[in-house]
Amino acid sequence: MSNNINIPDMDDLRRVFMKYSQQTFNKIPQLPTKPRILDVGCGSGESTILLAQLTDGDVTGIDIDMNALNKFQEKLDDSTLKDRIEILKESFIENDFSNESFDLVWAEGVFHIIGYDKCLQESSRVLKNGGFLVALDTIKVINKHLKSLDKFGFKVIDKIIWQEGAWWTEYYEPLERKIKYLRDKGTDPSLFKHLLDHEHEIAMVKHNPNEFDCAHYIYQKVIKQKMKVMKSG
Ligand SMILES: C[S@@+](CC[C@H](N)C(=O)[O-])C[C@H]1O[C@@H](n2cnc3c(N)ncnc32)[C@H](O)[C@@H]1O
Numbered sequence: 001m002s003n004n005i006n007i008p009d010m011d012d013l014r015r016v017f018m019k020y021s022q023q024t025f026n027k028i029p030q031l032p033t034k035p036r037i038l039d040v041g042c043g044s045g046e047s048t049i050l051l052a053q054l055t056d057g058d059v060t061g062i063d064i065d066m067n068a069l070n071k072f073q074e075k076l077d078d079s080t081l082k083d084r085i086e087i088l089k090e091s092f093i094e095n096d097f098s099n100e101s102f103d104l105v106w107a108e109g110v111f112h113i114i115g116y117d118k119c120l121q122e123s124s125r126v127l128k129n130g131g132f133l134v135a136l137d138t139i140k141v142i143n144k145h146l147k148s149l150d151k152f153g154f155k156v157i158d159k160i161i162w163q164e165g166a167w168w169t170e171y172y173e174p175l176e177r178k179i180k181y182l183r184d185k186g187t188d189p190s191l192f193k194h195l196l197d198h199e200h201e202i203a204m205v206k207h208n209p210n211e212f213d214c215a216h217y218i219y220q221k222v223i224k225q226k227m228k229v230m231k232s233g
Pocket of ligand 1 (some may be wrong): 014029040041042043044047062063064068090092093107108109110113114146
């Protein structure tokens with residue numbers, strides 16, 4: 001009986017925020033044809049897939065969570081995008097990417113986990129001059145790190161501020177409703193354990209919805225001018 005009930009997975013819920021990712025991408029001033037893109041902390045690949053759909057470039061998704069990456073790989077198996085997407089189990093802290101090898105670094109909800117300064121430093125190293133960095137985090141976290149940008153050679157180009165309280169109204173409130181619905185229907189809890197695992201987050205965000213207000217920021221790696229050495233005499 002309960003098998004007929006539609007039980008979303010976390011990606012189904014997360015996808016509601018991809019509109020902000022798309023709006024942010026549209027605000028990037030320019031990218032070369034066939035850009036090389038790095039998606040840091042790609043998880044199960046929703047943003048990586050979107051970036052491949054929005055460009056004609058090659059997109060590399062990295063994460064340290066093998067379960068998420070396996071899920072990502074399954075999504076790609078039947079996809080025509082698989083020739084342009086590379087999935088790597090790799091940490092952004094110690095990576096093998098060459099200096100100045102990417103046109104765009106994309107990072108949704110991961111810099112605050114790794115550490116902002118380290119991420120700005122690595123992004124600056126792997127980005128070409130004039131390349132773009134897009135980072136999604138809470139506004140609180142972003143504001144704390146804006147002053148470090150200059151040190152790592154970045155400037156703010158633009159931003160997309162999410163709808164106030166979006167984590168509650170668009171994600172956790174619908175999740176809470178879904179759990180209630182499944183419980184009321186008498187659905188076997190083992191079928192929606194992956195939803196129940198987030199109950200503590202539901203309580204936290206419900207209690208203080210604005211604490212988690214987010215923004216996507218677009219930064220540009222400031223183009224370094226080659227210094228002309230003037231000979232005297
Ligand atoms: C909050 S999740 C965000 C996932 C996805 N970007 C999204 O927005 O749905 C953070 C992700 O960063 C990954 N992560 C944590 N530390 C990392 C590191 N050192 N290098 C790469 N990814 C990392 C985690 O495994 C997780 O998938």
